[in-house]
Amino acid sequence: GENVEQHPSTLSVQEGDSAVIKCTYSDSASNYFPWYKQELGKGPQLIIDIRSNVGEKKDQRIAVTLNKTAKHFSLHITETQPEDSAVYFCAASEVGTGFQKLVFGTGTRLLVSP
Protein backbone atom coordinates (compact mmCIF):
# COMPACT_ATOMS: atom_id res chain seq x y z
CA GLY A 1 0.00 0.00 0.00
CA GLU A 2 0.85 3.67 -0.14
CA ASN A 3 3.28 5.17 2.36
CA VAL A 4 3.76 8.93 2.74
CA GLU A 5 6.72 10.45 4.58
CA GLN A 6 6.74 14.10 5.60
CA HIS A 7 9.57 16.40 6.75
CA PRO A 8 10.31 18.31 8.85
CA SER A 9 8.16 17.47 11.84
CA THR A 10 8.53 21.02 13.18
CA LEU A 11 9.45 24.24 11.43
CA SER A 12 10.00 27.65 12.98
CA VAL A 13 10.29 30.76 10.82
CA GLN A 14 10.17 34.50 11.25
CA GLU A 15 7.23 36.41 9.89
CA GLY A 16 7.85 37.25 6.24
CA ASP A 17 10.17 34.30 5.62
CA SER A 18 9.30 31.39 3.35
CA ALA A 19 8.47 27.89 4.59
CA VAL A 20 8.85 24.63 2.70
CA ILE A 21 7.45 21.25 3.72
CA LYS A 22 8.39 18.13 1.79
CA CYS A 23 6.67 14.78 1.30
CA THR A 24 7.57 11.58 -0.50
CA TYR A 25 5.23 8.80 -1.55
CA SER A 26 5.82 5.20 -2.51
CA ASP A 27 2.99 4.14 -4.83
CA SER A 28 3.52 5.26 -8.43
CA ALA A 29 -0.23 4.82 -9.02
CA SER A 30 -1.02 7.77 -6.75
CA ASN A 31 -2.18 10.75 -8.79
CA TYR A 32 -3.75 13.17 -6.33
CA PHE A 33 -1.81 15.07 -3.66
CA PRO A 34 -3.69 17.40 -1.30
CA TRP A 35 -2.40 19.50 1.57
CA TYR A 36 -4.45 20.05 4.72
CA LYS A 37 -4.01 22.70 7.42
CA GLN A 38 -5.10 22.00 10.98
CA GLU A 39 -5.47 24.97 13.29
CA LEU A 40 -5.57 24.53 17.03
CA GLY A 41 -8.79 22.89 18.18
CA LYS A 42 -10.08 22.29 14.68
CA GLY A 43 -10.17 19.52 12.14
CA PRO A 44 -7.87 19.59 9.08
CA GLN A 45 -9.00 21.71 6.16
CA LEU A 46 -7.93 21.44 2.52
CA ILE A 47 -5.76 24.38 1.43
CA ILE A 48 -4.41 23.27 -1.94
CA ASP A 49 -4.10 20.13 -4.03
CA ILE A 50 -2.33 18.98 -7.17
CA ARG A 51 -2.93 16.20 -9.63
CA SER A 52 -0.21 14.26 -11.38
CA ASN A 53 -0.81 15.86 -14.76
CA VAL A 54 0.69 19.18 -13.57
CA GLY A 55 3.99 20.03 -11.96
CA GLU A 56 3.08 23.15 -10.01
CA LYS A 57 0.03 24.96 -8.70
CA LYS A 58 -0.22 28.32 -6.95
CA ASP A 59 -2.87 30.02 -4.87
CA GLN A 60 -1.79 33.43 -3.60
CA ARG A 61 0.98 32.81 -1.03
CA ILE A 62 0.93 29.04 -1.21
CA ALA A 63 2.18 26.75 -3.94
CA VAL A 64 2.66 23.05 -4.38
CA THR A 65 5.20 21.35 -6.64
CA LEU A 66 5.21 17.73 -7.76
CA ASN A 67 8.05 15.60 -9.10
CA LYS A 68 6.49 12.34 -10.29
CA THR A 69 9.80 10.79 -11.26
CA ALA A 70 11.24 11.25 -7.79
CA LYS A 71 7.86 10.66 -6.12
CA HIS A 72 7.98 13.77 -4.02
CA PHE A 73 5.89 16.89 -3.62
CA SER A 74 6.32 20.05 -1.59
CA LEU A 75 4.30 22.87 -0.06
CA HIS A 76 5.74 26.36 -0.31
CA ILE A 77 4.41 29.26 1.77
CA THR A 78 5.82 32.69 1.00
CA GLU A 79 5.64 35.83 3.14
CA THR A 80 4.56 33.82 6.15
CA GLN A 81 2.22 35.39 8.68
CA PRO A 82 1.43 34.41 12.29
CA GLU A 83 -1.93 33.03 11.17
CA ASP A 84 -0.05 30.47 9.06
CA SER A 85 0.97 28.80 12.32
CA ALA A 86 -0.70 25.38 12.30
CA VAL A 87 -0.07 21.71 11.63
CA TYR A 88 0.15 20.84 7.93
CA PHE A 89 -0.50 17.39 6.51
CA CYS A 90 0.30 16.12 3.05
CA ALA A 91 -1.58 13.18 1.59
CA ALA A 92 -1.66 10.96 -1.47
CA SER A 93 -4.28 8.86 -3.17
CA GLU A 94 -5.23 7.26 -6.47
CA VAL A 95 -8.29 8.91 -7.96
CA GLY A 96 -10.36 7.55 -10.80
CA THR A 97 -10.14 3.80 -10.25
CA GLY A 98 -13.04 3.29 -7.87
CA PHE A 99 -12.99 4.15 -4.20
CA GLN A 100 -10.01 6.24 -3.20
CA LYS A 101 -8.75 6.81 0.31
CA LEU A 102 -6.21 9.37 1.43
CA VAL A 103 -2.95 8.29 3.04
CA PHE A 104 -1.58 11.10 5.20
CA GLY A 105 1.91 12.08 6.20
CA THR A 106 2.84 12.50 9.85
CA GLY A 107 2.36 16.27 9.88
CA THR A 108 4.53 19.38 10.21
CA ARG A 109 4.01 21.89 12.98
CA LEU A 110 4.75 25.34 11.56
CA LEU A 111 5.37 28.20 13.96
CA VAL A 112 5.60 31.72 12.54
CA SER A 113 7.06 34.21 15.00
CA PRO A 114 6.20 37.92 14.70
Place this chain on the structure above:
Amino acid sequence: DVKVTQSSRYLVKRTGEKVFLECVQDMDHENMFWYRQDPGLGLRLIYFSYDVKMKEKGDIPEGYSVSREKKERFSLILESASTNQTSMYLCASQGGSMNTEAFFGQGTRLTVV
Protein backbone atom coordinates in the same frame (compact mmCIF):
# COMPACT_ATOMS: atom_id res chain seq x y z
CA ASP B 1 -20.98 25.06 3.69
CA VAL B 2 -20.32 21.40 4.33
CA LYS B 3 -20.63 20.56 7.94
CA VAL B 4 -19.29 17.49 9.68
CA THR B 5 -20.32 17.37 13.31
CA GLN B 6 -18.88 15.10 15.96
CA SER B 7 -21.08 14.61 18.98
CA SER B 8 -18.47 15.35 21.65
CA ARG B 9 -15.33 17.50 21.87
CA TYR B 10 -14.04 15.77 24.97
CA LEU B 11 -14.81 12.38 26.50
CA VAL B 12 -13.44 10.58 29.54
CA LYS B 13 -14.24 6.89 29.82
CA ARG B 14 -13.14 4.05 32.04
CA THR B 15 -11.19 1.01 30.89
CA GLY B 16 -13.54 -1.70 29.67
CA GLU B 17 -16.43 0.63 28.86
CA LYS B 18 -18.16 0.49 25.49
CA VAL B 19 -17.74 3.86 23.82
CA PHE B 20 -19.69 5.38 20.97
CA LEU B 21 -18.36 8.28 18.90
CA GLU B 22 -20.95 9.81 16.60
CA CYS B 23 -20.43 11.75 13.39
CA VAL B 24 -23.03 13.44 11.19
CA GLN B 25 -22.55 15.15 7.82
CA ASP B 26 -25.05 17.32 6.02
CA MET B 27 -23.86 17.17 2.39
CA ASP B 28 -25.20 13.80 1.27
CA HIS B 29 -21.64 12.45 0.90
CA GLU B 30 -21.18 8.80 0.04
CA ASN B 31 -17.85 8.29 1.78
CA MET B 32 -17.15 8.66 5.47
CA PHE B 33 -14.01 7.97 7.46
CA TRP B 34 -12.73 7.62 11.00
CA TYR B 35 -9.13 8.56 11.76
CA ARG B 36 -7.15 8.75 14.94
CA GLN B 37 -4.51 11.41 15.38
CA ASP B 38 -1.49 10.88 17.60
CA PRO B 39 1.63 13.06 17.90
CA GLY B 40 4.30 11.98 15.46
CA LEU B 41 2.01 9.46 13.77
CA GLY B 42 -0.22 11.76 11.74
CA LEU B 43 -3.71 10.67 10.76
CA ARG B 44 -4.24 6.93 10.70
CA LEU B 45 -7.33 5.43 9.11
CA ILE B 46 -9.40 3.19 11.37
CA TYR B 47 -12.46 2.41 9.22
CA PHE B 48 -14.25 3.85 6.25
CA SER B 49 -17.61 3.48 4.58
CA TYR B 50 -18.57 4.11 0.96
CA ASP B 51 -22.29 3.49 1.32
CA VAL B 52 -24.99 2.82 3.87
CA LYS B 53 -24.34 -0.43 5.74
CA MET B 54 -21.00 -0.82 3.92
CA LYS B 55 -17.75 -0.66 5.85
CA GLU B 56 -14.12 -1.42 5.22
CA LYS B 57 -11.18 -1.77 7.56
CA GLY B 58 -8.51 0.86 7.42
CA ASP B 59 -4.96 0.55 8.65
CA ILE B 60 -5.62 0.19 12.40
CA PRO B 61 -9.08 -1.41 12.91
CA GLU B 62 -8.20 -3.59 15.90
CA GLY B 63 -10.34 -2.79 18.93
CA TYR B 64 -12.85 -0.76 16.91
CA SER B 65 -16.02 -1.31 14.95
CA VAL B 66 -18.30 1.02 13.01
CA SER B 67 -21.91 1.42 12.08
CA ARG B 68 -23.52 3.25 9.18
CA GLU B 69 -27.28 2.76 9.27
CA LYS B 70 -28.04 6.08 7.59
CA LYS B 71 -26.09 7.93 4.91
CA GLU B 72 -25.45 10.98 7.03
CA ARG B 73 -24.30 9.20 10.19
CA PHE B 74 -21.15 7.16 10.83
CA SER B 75 -20.45 5.84 14.30
CA LEU B 76 -17.19 4.56 15.74
CA ILE B 77 -17.48 1.99 18.51
CA LEU B 78 -14.81 1.01 20.99
CA GLU B 79 -16.04 -2.38 22.17
CA SER B 80 -13.98 -2.36 25.38
CA ALA B 81 -12.00 0.81 25.82
CA SER B 82 -8.34 0.54 26.74
CA THR B 83 -5.81 3.18 27.77
CA ASN B 84 -3.95 2.84 24.46
CA GLN B 85 -7.07 4.12 22.73
CA THR B 86 -6.64 7.50 24.37
CA SER B 87 -6.34 9.77 21.36
CA MET B 88 -7.89 12.44 19.15
CA TYR B 89 -10.52 10.95 16.84
CA LEU B 90 -11.44 12.68 13.60
CA CYS B 91 -14.38 11.97 11.35
CA ALA B 92 -14.38 13.00 7.70
CA SER B 93 -16.76 12.85 4.77
CA GLN B 94 -16.15 12.98 1.03
CA GLY B 95 -18.44 13.21 -1.94
CA GLY B 96 -17.08 10.19 -3.76
CA SER B 97 -16.05 9.50 -7.35
CA MET B 98 -13.96 12.45 -8.55
CA ASN B 99 -15.13 14.68 -5.69
CA THR B 100 -11.87 14.47 -3.82
CA GLU B 101 -12.00 16.99 -0.98
CA ALA B 102 -12.42 15.48 2.47
CA PHE B 103 -14.24 17.53 5.10
CA PHE B 104 -13.33 16.93 8.71
CA GLY B 105 -15.18 17.34 11.96
CA GLN B 106 -13.61 19.23 14.85
CA GLY B 107 -12.41 16.07 16.54
CA THR B 108 -13.17 14.20 19.77
CA ARG B 109 -10.44 13.96 22.35
CA LEU B 110 -11.00 10.69 24.15
CA THR B 111 -9.23 9.87 27.40
CA VAL B 112 -9.50 6.32 28.75
CA VAL B 113 -8.61 6.03 32.43
